[in-house]
Amino acid sequence: MASASYKDLSLNGLWKNNPAIVQLLGLCPLLAVTGSVVNALGLAAATTLVLLCSNTAVSIIRNIVSDAVRLPVFVMIIAAAVTCTELIMQAFAYELYQILGIFLPLITTNCVILGRADAFASKNSLAPAMYDGLMMGLGFGVILVLLGALRELAGTGALFADMDLLFGSMAADWKLVLIEDYQAFLLAILPPGAFIFTGLLIAGKNLIDAQIKRRQDAHKAEPVVGSKRVRVTGTIS
C-alpha cells in the first residue's frame, strides 16, 4: 500500500474507486445539493478542502495516536476541519453558505472523509496522503458537478445559473440558456431526479468499464494464439 504510485492514486480517486459512484459514499449531500451546478461546485470545493485537511492532519499524527483512540481523534480532526471550512465560507461566500445550509456542517458525516482517513491517510506518509485526499475530493466533486449540470439542464434547460454566488459579480452573466422556452422538467430538480441521474451515471461508468475490459480481453487473447502450452496451475499474474 505504501508504494501506491501517484498515477494509481489519481486513477483510484477519479475513476476506479470513485467515492461517489463506485463506493457510493456521501450520497446524502450528493443527492441533496446537486440541483444546480453552482450548489454542486460549492459543496465539492468544501468537501475537497476538508478531505485534504483531514488527510494531511491524520497522516501527520499517524504515529502518535494509538489504535484504541484512533477513531475519536480522527473524528475530532474532521469536525474541526469542517467547522473551520464553514466559518471561512461564511466569511467569503456568504450567499452560497446560505444555500448549502445544513449540508455544509453535514460534511462531517460524509463517510468518504473518515473512510479515507482510516483506510489511507493513517497508513501512509504525508505526500501520498495529501494527494489521495485531493484526488478523492476531486473524484467526488466531479460527480457532484456532473450531476448538478445534468439535473440543471434537464430541469431548467439552462446551465451555470447564479454562478455569481461563487465567483462574484464577474460571473453574473455566465448563465447559458441552451434551450429557449424550456418547459421546466420538475422531476429532474426534485429528489427523485437525483436518484435517477445518479443511477444513470453509475450505469454509464459500468458501461465504459465493460467496454474497456472487452477491449483488453481481446487484446490479451491475441498472443495466446501462437502458443499451445498454457499454464493452468498456480496463480496467473
Add this chain to the structure above:
Amino acid sequence: MLGQSITRNSLLLALFAVVTTLLIAGTYLLTKDTIAQERRKAEEKALLEIVPARLHDNNMLDDTLVAKAGKTGLGLREDKTIYVARQAGQAHAVILPVIAPDGYSGDIELIVGVKRDGRVAGVRVLNHRETPGLGDKVDLAKSDWVLSFNGRSLTEPSVEQWAVKKDHGVFDQFTGATITPRAVVAATRRALEYAQTHHDYLFGSSTKPDSATTNDKAEPASNSGPGAL
C-alpha cells in the same frame, strides 16, 4: 500496563480536543468580523429592496422595534426585529417579519414593508421550502408575483378580497399551486392588520410624530438570527 495505556490514551484525546478547539477558536476569531459584516450586508440588501435608499435617510439596521412572538398575527415563534425607515426623523415605513405557517411544505418566512398610510411597500420571501417550479414562484428570483402586493392596503382591495382568485379574491394563484400563494396572501393581510392595530407603536403617535421616536430603540438589532435574512 492497562492503567498506563488508559492514562496515555486519555491524555492523547484531551490533547487533541484542546488542539482542535484552539484551531476552531482561532478561525472563529479571524473570520468573526467578516461574517458579521456579510450578514449585515445581506440583511440590508433585503431591506433596501423594499424601502430603497432614496426613500429613507436613517440606517434601518440600527433603527428597530421588537415584534413579539405569539398571537400577534405575525405568526412568529420567537421575538424578531421590525425595521423602521425614517425620513427627517419621521417613521415612514416599517418592515415586519411575518411567518406564513400554512405553506405547502412548512413555514414561509416573509418580510412585509408597510407604509405609514397602511399601504404595502413590498413583500419578499426570505425562506421557504415550496416545490421548485410550482410554489417557489413566490420568490422574486423566480417570478415577479410578489410585486402584485405593492401599493395594496386593507381597503384596496377590501378584506374579503384579500385572497387568491380561486377564493374569489384579487390575487393570481399559480398553475398547479394554490396553497403557497394562498398562504402568502393571508400572511401579508395579517401583517397589514398588525400594522393597523399597532400603528402607534410602529410609527409613533400620529399627532406628534417626533416625540415617540426616542424610546423606539427598545432592543438592539442583535437578535436577528439567520431567519431575519
